[in-house]
Amino acid sequence: MASVMEVYEALMDHFGPQEWWPAESTFEMLVGAILTQNVSWRNVEVALENLKNHGVLDPERMQGMEQRELEILIRPTGFYRQKAERLKALSQAVLEQGGVVSFLKQEDLRNKLLGIKGIGPETADSMILYGAGEPTFVVDAYTTRITARVFGVEADYHTIKAFFEEDLPRDPVIYGEYHALLVVLGKRHCKKSKPVCEGCPICHLCPC
DNA sequence: GGCCAGGTGTAAA
């Protein structure tokens, strides 16, 4: 069976650095993390553009606007009523801490994030890794699927998270690149319905 | 028309 490091190196050699998270500001990163829940990133980009065009990609402006208007702007991401409520909860929490920087410097940040309605383990870990720059491994649907297929590990969120963290240097850059590379692999090759082995950079390491 | 997309909260077994 392939090792976690071998797969990482093969993905990096093939796809190169992804330099995630794609965002022009830290607040945009946090908002994107909520908007991308169970929706393709393409749809998120449209919503983020809508928010920018209306000048509300900012905690104060977002908190000050009508939730109903927010719903309209983020509609392309689906689940828009829930997500509008979640963005309101996020912007409120950010403002209560005096801004994005202080928000992400809170003690016990992970549990603080999980205490906000609408932020689960993946969203919290994304915010900590790509927003705060702290090393915590992010497990998404691609990671779960690829881990089962490539490493033969079928487990829950925190078991998979620990599986990667045990074999990697505690480095936010490596964690960030690895997660991004798994997403790219998942989109192009390790698909839900069936693997696309043609051109897959880790086919030689995979029991598929 | 069916499947999938960078999940989470809630309720019931």
Add this chain to the structure above:
DNA sequence: TTTACACATGGC
């Protein structure tokens, strides 16, 4: 503790 379901738009 596990499983089922609601939440909703858009691309292929």
